[in-house]
Structures are given as C-alpha cells and as structure tokens.
Amino acid sequence: MRVLVVGGGGREHALCWKLAQSPLLTALFCAPGNAGIAEVARCVPIIAEDISGIVNFAKANAIDLVVVGPEAPLTLGLADFCAAAGLRVFGPDAAAARLEGSKSFMKEVLDAAGAPTAAWARFEDAGAARAYLAKVGAPIVVKADGLAAGKGVVVAATPEEAEAAIAAIMEDRIHGSAGAEVVIEDCMTGPEVSFFALCDGSTAIPFGAAQDHKRVGDGDTGPNTGGMGAYGPPPVFSAAMEAEVMDHCVTPVLAEMAKRGAPFRGVLFAGLMLTPEGPKLLEFNVRFGDPECQVLMLRLQSDLLPLLVAAADGHLAGMAPDWRPDPALVVVMAAEGYPEAPRKGSVIGGLEAAAACPGVTVFHAGTARREDGAVIATGGRVLGIAATGADLRAARDAAYAGVDAVVWPGGFCRRDIGARAL
Missing domain, CATH: 3.40.50.20 (Rossmann fold)
Structure with missing residues (x-):
C-alpha cells in the first residue's frame, strides 16, 4: 500500500x-x-x-x-x-471533528450520550462569564472553546486566576478566534489518563492508554504545554476501568455521533479524570495525543496499517491490537523559551549517540536539516527521547540516558517524567 x-x-x-x-x-x-x-x-x-x-x-x-x-x-x-x-x-470528517474543534459541542454530545463529565456552562460574553464565576467560585476550570494547540485550558485555584483567564482568552484573545467563547466547568480531582479507541463509525476497540505531563516544569510547575513527556501503560488505569470507559464514555458517544449524522471514524482520544466516583471525561480529541502516540507506537506489537485501514473502511469488528508487555516512556526536549516564545534555529548534536543507547528511539517533533547537514530546532517541542524497559523505572532510566547523549545547549526537558508512577 x-x-x-x-x-x-x-x-x-x-x-x-x-x-x-x-x-x-x-x-x-x-x-x-x-x-x-x-x-x-x-x-x-x-x-x-x-x-x-x-x-x-x-x-x-x-x-x-x-x-x-x-x-x-x-x-x-x-x-x-x-x-x-x-x-x-x-x-474523522469535519462534522465529527467538532468533538475537538468545539468544547461546548463536545459537552453537549456528552450530556446527550449520558457520559460522565463535569457540570459546565458556555459563555460568549466576558461579563456573563464573570457573573457566573461570582456565583460558583473556585477552584474552577476555564477553557477556550476552539482549538488552542493544547494550551487553552486554565485550572484556576482562585477567583482571581479565573477572572484573569477569562480576560486573557475572551478579551486579549491570546488564542485568537478560539477564545470567542469559553466553557467554564467544575474542577474535578484525581489522576489524569489519556485513553485511545479506534473507531469505524459504528464499532470502537480499545487502543491503549498513557499518562502525560502538561506543565512545563518539574513537579508540575509553570504554564501548560502541549506535553513534556508521557509513559504507559499507566499503573493507575486498570482493565476494569478501561471496560468502564468503553461502556460509559466511548460507545455511547459513538452512538450519539451516528445519531447526529456524523459517525466518527479515526482515533478517539479520551482525556479522563479518575475521580473518587470513577472515570469521568475531561475532553475528547479526534487524533492521537502527542507525546502519547510515541508511547503507544513503541508498545504496539501488531501491524498498525491493517488497523488504520479497518477503521477507515468500517471493518474494525473483531479486531484487537496486540501489545508488548514492556512499558514505554518518552521525554520531550523543548527549545529554550517554550511555551511562550521558543527560540528557533539552534543546532542539535548527539542524535546518533542518543539513538544508540539501549532501548532508545529518537522521535523528531520540530526539526529541519540544513544544507550543511546539521539538524536544527524549528519549533517549541523539538525531540522526543523515548525508550522501553523491563519496567517503568528501566524505561525512564534508558530515556534519560538518551537525553544526556544529546548535545543541545539551546534545549531543555523535565527531569521527572514518570515520577508520579514510581
């Protein structure tokens, strides 16, 4: 093919x-x-x-x-x-991709499907959003309704933080037109998990889970990013939880989308909060996560191509991926200044040495090769140094050995990827 x-x-x-x-x-x-x-x-x-x-x-x-x-x-x-x-x-087609393109649409679908999620409200006017905030207080979550490259969510611990988020998103338009509306929702607590399901419009099959690290700094400090690292399978996410998510989140939403004349085909990425009451949906995305995809691909033993073809053709029923037992972990290396103003153009060395480390695979995220052959940084998140190991600690140690082999003064990474599971 x-x-x-x-x-x-x-x-x-x-x-x-x-x-x-x-x-x-x-x-x-x-x-x-x-x-x-x-x-x-x-x-x-x-x-x-x-x-x-x-x-x-x-x-x-x-x-x-x-x-x-x-x-x-x-x-x-x-x-x-x-x-x-x-x-x-x-x-997915554009109608089905609205599950990610509009957070308010996604929440409407969740409510119609009876899928567990946080209570929420949508606002087109900053004043109305502030009035609602005055009623409900904090902690609270403020989200730009449209696409914001994974950076449109603010978990506000205080009313002042929530008001600042409303101003930045709706008035300063830091995310452009994505902030024309906001969704404000209750703040749920618990570990977060990224769960994936392949869908063909009527059938969905589980396709693995991972946990990522959104904050830019060690100890989950600093602003949210597109993701600074991930690992899987998550020890906190059991087979029983996976079955519960398929039964109460994925399958009902797939049926609801078909009922709306927008059958979902592709990969459905469920952002979950494992609350004391059970798994609840934070959001849906309509593509593989980044960097979670790196973890999934390292662990996938099956041939990926037939699975993607079956999803596209409507023939997923009866199929199931085969996973390696070894866990995988990826550390994202980002350009200095990320996420606010990453500095581009710096030269990256040591990539062959990193790839030669036992168990390590180097994935490029924001790179280009100059005419002289040098690899340079062209984005914010630039490399994913990934590894597998007999257990999560071994995978983490291997990945950081790969990181340490990279020669890139213009880059940085978190040093605690996987720590919460260890």
Whole structure:
C-alpha cells in the first residue's frame, strides 16, 4: 500500500516509524514531515492545512491511505475532501471533528450520550462569564472553546486566576478566534489518563492508554504545554476501568455521533479524570495525543496499517491490537523559551549517540536539516527521547540516558517524567 501521513511533529514521526515496519507498505510519504521523518518516509513540502495541496498530491501519487495526524486539517475538512476525491482516509470528517474543534459541542454530545463529565456552562460574553464565576467560585476550570494547540485550558485555584483567564482568552484573545467563547466547568480531582479507541463509525476497540505531563516544569510547575513527556501503560488505569470507559464514555458517544449524522471514524482520544466516583471525561480529541502516540507506537506489537485501514473502511469488528508487555516512556526536549516564545534555529548534536543507547528511539517533533547537514530546532517541542524497559523505572532510566547523549545547549526537558508512577 502507498500511504501518506499528514503532519510534521513527533506524533507523525511515531506513526511513520511504525508504518514503515508494515509488510503491507510499498511507499510512505509525509507532508510536510521533518528531519527525523525523512529517514523513514519521503517528505513532501505541503503543510498540513493545505487541503487542496494534500488531496492533489494523494491523487497524483495513487495514495491508498491518507493518515491525518493533527487536529487542524481535520476540523478544516481534509477527510471530507479526501472522501470526495475517492481517497481512503483515516480520520474523522469535519462534522465529527467538532468533538475537538468545539468544547461546548463536545459537552453537549456528552450530556446527550449520558457520559460522565463535569457540570459546565458556555459563555460568549466576558461579563456573563464573570457573573457566573461570582456565583460558583473556585477552584474552577476555564477553557477556550476552539482549538488552542493544547494550551487553552486554565485550572484556576482562585477567583482571581479565573477572572484573569477569562480576560486573557475572551478579551486579549491570546488564542485568537478560539477564545470567542469559553466553557467554564467544575474542577474535578484525581489522576489524569489519556485513553485511545479506534473507531469505524459504528464499532470502537480499545487502543491503549498513557499518562502525560502538561506543565512545563518539574513537579508540575509553570504554564501548560502541549506535553513534556508521557509513559504507559499507566499503573493507575486498570482493565476494569478501561471496560468502564468503553461502556460509559466511548460507545455511547459513538452512538450519539451516528445519531447526529456524523459517525466518527479515526482515533478517539479520551482525556479522563479518575475521580473518587470513577472515570469521568475531561475532553475528547479526534487524533492521537502527542507525546502519547510515541508511547503507544513503541508498545504496539501488531501491524498498525491493517488497523488504520479497518477503521477507515468500517471493518474494525473483531479486531484487537496486540501489545508488548514492556512499558514505554518518552521525554520531550523543548527549545529554550517554550511555551511562550521558543527560540528557533539552534543546532542539535548527539542524535546518533542518543539513538544508540539501549532501548532508545529518537522521535523528531520540530526539526529541519540544513544544507550543511546539521539538524536544527524549528519549533517549541523539538525531540522526543523515548525508550522501553523491563519496567517503568528501566524505561525512564534508558530515556534519560538518551537525553544526556544529546548535545543541545539551546534545549531543555523535565527531569521527572514518570515520577508520579514510581
């Protein structure tokens, strides 16, 4: 099969790395890719949001499957345009992608499906949001309604923090049009888990879980990021919890989306809070998590390609992934200044030495290769140093050995990935 992966981050490198191992694969392309992806796929200079460019390339190159990595092209309708052009695509159409594109829509679907989630309210006016806040107090959670690259959520411990979040999102528009509306919801407590399910419109199958670290600094300090590291499987997430989430969260939502004429195909990413009353939904995303995807791909023993094709074609019933027993852990290395103002262009060395460390795989997230061959940082989150091990501690130690082999004065990482589980 000829496959095109859309995107250029660590998630897409992990997907390409795994797809390249499939005996069914005959050619692998990635748009736009990065310096690491170029080692396993042919990178084509088309950005993920260039819908017509991607569709035209896929048609001209007889692509058998388009795998969409990021959320933005999905909400822009890339899957719709692929389907209209007769292309098979892994990823939801624009109507189904609203589960991530609009938090208020997602909460409406959860309520209609009877899925457990926090009480919430939606506001288009900052004054009305403040009036509601004065009634309910804090702690409280304030979310930009639209896409904000994983940075649109503020967990406010005090009313003052919540008011500042409302002002920043709705009035200062720090997330642009994504902040035209906000969702304010009750603050739940408990460990967070990222759970994934492959869906074909009517059938869903479990596809693993991980725990990530959102805050930029050690000890979960500093601002939220797109994710500074992850590990899996999470010790706190049992097989019984997985079954409960499938029965009470994923399956009812899949049925509700079909009822609304927007059947969900692709991967459904459930952000869960393991509360004292049981697992509850924080949010849904409509694509693999980043960096959780790196953990899943390292642990997946099955061939990924047939699973993605079955999801796209509506034939998931009876299928189940096979997982390696060994845990995996990934440490994100980010450019100085991330997440506010990452400094780009610094040269990264030691990548071959890092990849040579036992059990280590290096995933590129924001890199490019200069004409002189040097790898440089082009984004905020730049590398994912991932590893497997006999247990979580061994995986963590291996990953940090890989981190220490990287020569990059312009980068940094958290030093406590996995600590909460150890």
